Amino acid sequence: MLITQLKEWTERLLPVALASLLCAAAQAAAPGITGAPGTPAFNLIAEPANINQPDGNQVYSWGYGCNPAAPAPGYVPAAITNAKCPAMQIPGPTLVVTEGDSVTVNLTNNLPTAAGNTSILFPGFQVKSVGGTPGLLAQEAAPGGTVTYTFTATSPGTRTYYSGTQSDLQIEMGLYGVIIVLPKNVPAVCTSGLHAANLAAEAAHGEKDFRLAAAAYDNPKTCYDREYLFQFAEMDPTIHQAAFAQVNALNGCVAGAPGCSLQVPTEPYHPAYFLINGRSMPDDMDANYASEYPNQPYNGNPHLHPGEQVLLRIVGQGHWQHPFHEHANHVRILARDGNLILSQVPGSNPAVVDPTDLAGPLLFTTTTTPGVAMDGIFYWTGRGLNWDAYGHNPKSTDPLATLACTPDANGYNTGFAPTDTTYSGPVNTAVAGAINYYEWCADHNKPLEATPVGDVPAGGPATLPNPNILTNGAWFSGSPYLGPDATVRATGPNSSFQPANTQANPPEERGFAFMWHSHNEREITTNNVFPGGMFMMMLVDSREFVIDESK
Ligand SMILES: [Cu+2]
Numbered sequence: 262m263l264i265t266q267l268k269e270w271t272e273r274l275l276p277v278a279l280a281s282l283l284c285a286a287a288q289a290a291a292p293g294i295t296g297a298p299g300t301p302a303f304n305l306i307a308e309p310a311n312i313n314q315p316d317g318n319q320v321y322s323w324g325y326g327c328n329p330a331a332p333a334p335g336y337v338p339a340a341i342t343n344a345k346c347p348a349m350q351i352p353g354p355t356l357v358v359t360e361g362d363s364v365t366v367n368l369t370n371n372l373p374t375a376a377g378n379t380s381i382l383f384p385g386f387q388v389k390s391v392g393g394t395p396g397l398l399a400q401e402a403a404p405g406g407t408v409t410y411t412f413t414a415t416s417p418g419t420r421t422y423y424s425g426t427q428s429d430l431q432i433e434m435g436l437y438g439v440i441i442v443l444p445k446n447v448p449a450v451c452t453s454g455l456h457a458a459n460l461a462a463e464a465a466h467g468e469k470d471f472r473l474a475a476a477a478y479d480n481p482k483t484c485y486d487r488e489y490l491f492q493f494a495e496m497d498p499t500i501h502q503a504a505f506a507q508v509n510a511l512n513g514c515v516a517g518a519p520g521c522s523l524q525v526p527t528e529p530y531h532p533a534y535f536l537i538n539g540r541s542m543p544d545d546m547d548a549n550y551a552s553e554y555p556n557q558p559y560n561g562n563p564h565l566h567p568g569e570q571v572l573l574r575i576v577g578q579g580h581w582q583h584p585f586h587e588h589a590n591h592v593r594i595l596a597r598d599g600n601l602i603l604s605q606v607p608g609s610n611p612a613v614v615d616p617t618d619l620a621g622p623l624l625f626t627t628t629t630t631p632g633v634a635m636d637g638i639f640y641w642t643g644r645g646l647n648w649d650a651y652g653h654n655p656k657s658t659d660p661l662a663t664l665a666c667t668p669d670a671n672g673y674n675t676g677f678a679p680t681d682t683t684y685s686g687p688v689n690t691a692v693a694g695a696i697n698y699y700e701w702c703a704d705h706n707k708p709l710e711a712t713p714v715g716d717v718p719a720g721g722p723a724t725l726p727n728p729n730i731l732t733n734g735a736w737f738s739g740s741p742y743l744g745p746d747a748t749v750r751a752t753g754p755n756s757s758f759q760p761a762n763t764q765a766n767p768p769e770e771r772g773f774a775f776m777w778h779s780h781n782e783r784e785i786t787t788n789n790v791f792p793g794g795m796f797m798m799m800l801v802d803s804r805e806f807v808i809d810e811s812k
Pocket residue numbers: 586588778780
């Protein structure tokens with residue numbers, strides 16, 4: 262079967278199915294390292310190590326990591342408690358600072374001597390350097406040496422950092438990462454109204470807050486309720502093998518001596534690995550800091566609840582563009598490289614921007630470009646499905662199937678009054694704690710089927726699919742509903758179809774899975790085998806499922 266056919270099949274099935282290969286449900290967030298408030302200092306080291314790919318290959322690579330000779334960094338978000346920073350990781354440690362901070366980065370070059378100098382560029386900042394030796398684009402650290410970069414984090418946003426030395430080889434080998442600058446002044450609207458209600462809804466089900474901040478920028482249109490960071494890059498293993506062979510052949514050579522340098526061709530370029538945060542699918546859906554990937558600590562496995570504004574920090578780190586498709590909605594771009602995209606006040610000349618009017622595009626695929634970072638907002642509500650995604654049924658005798666839905670000014674069940682267009686009223690904690698918080702009320706009480714099999718006590722109301730449809734793998738959640746009692750519906754007495762091992766272990770994940778993947782279909786392969794590469798599952802979870810980004 263052609264990849265396109267397989268992909269089409271997969272895409273059609275998945276919106277009502279769940280990737281139960283995610284048995285140990287692993288969530289994502291945007292974990293990183295921090296330093297002293299106001300004056301964070303990061304002690305990074307550039308080192309070689311092997312990274313793991315799902316075809317079983319270990320790929321010799323270079324990456325930034327935390328210098329083991331320096332004090333350990335701080336870790337964020339605090340709710341992730343198993344964080345670590347090895348001496349080499351791909352991508353490099355995500356540096357998390359606050360607007361206005363004086364940032365110091367000490368880089369030590371622990372690459373093989375024949376690899377020569379290395380450096381870091383921080384595009385978007387005015388960088389001063391101390392120590393090291395002059396290079397083409399930046400002050401460089403010689404083999405065994407150190408260079409110090411200092412700069413002020415002048416404005417919020419997501420930006421890339423990467424090697425400024427022999428970039429065609431060093432970035433390919435893995436020397437890249439991200440710096441996130443959090444806003445100094447989070448707008449009040451981001452911690453009240455709808456965003457306070459979304460937070461109350463999480464708390465009502467025992468969820469922690471895994472955000473780095475409540476807003477991406479000092480702008481009330483950039484509030485968010487959840488966040489993920491995805492770095493896209495590709496690797497040509499031929500280049501890595503050549504580098505490894507030459508490093509071994511030149512082992513022991515003296516820096517600067519004739520012949521003590523790598524001559525690795527980086528063209529022609531034939532990448533075989535297509536990475537999200539240094540991992541290929543399905544490895545990207547394992548947990549952050551999973552022990553199987555000691556040098557690839559960051560994952561790609563977004564989860565969200567209906568109505569949550571999800572900040573996506575999307576960064577291109579390789580040689581190529583990657584058209585990444587976030588199924589289930591478009592992504593509203595807020596900013597590029599830390600620059601909010603704002604409208605011009607009509608008629609103003611010279612141009613004056615209007616900070617209340619974000620003008621970023623609504624993207625079907627977030628086409629990453631090498632070196633470019635985008636911040637965007639994604640959300641899913643179920644609006645316009647024309648069926649009740651929560652399985653409410655007016656004829657039901659089950660109280661959970663007959664919950665109320667009271668529309669707010671936008672038509673959702675949030676607990677705010679229909680007249681409260683700015684959501685300035687107090688949070689209605691009873692509604693925020695309901696399973697159908699943020700339900701789209703226009704489709705309330707429209708069960709998927711005119712004659713559903715039954716209510717929860719009877720094992721319905723879903724009719725489960727023919728098992729033959731699923732012979733290719735365990736990809737069904739057991740219920741096309743977001744709760745209540747999605748798992749009970751799937752395992753009740755009328756549920757004749759109960760394929761073995763398709764249910765995740767308790768607590769069962771109940772939700773809709775959507776594939777997020779490169780729309781360049783060759784890139785959803787690993788070493789030419791589908792599925793793999795730039796591919797992950799996004800899960801819209803029932804409120805019954807606790808999204809825990811720490812595991
Ligand atoms: Cu797609």
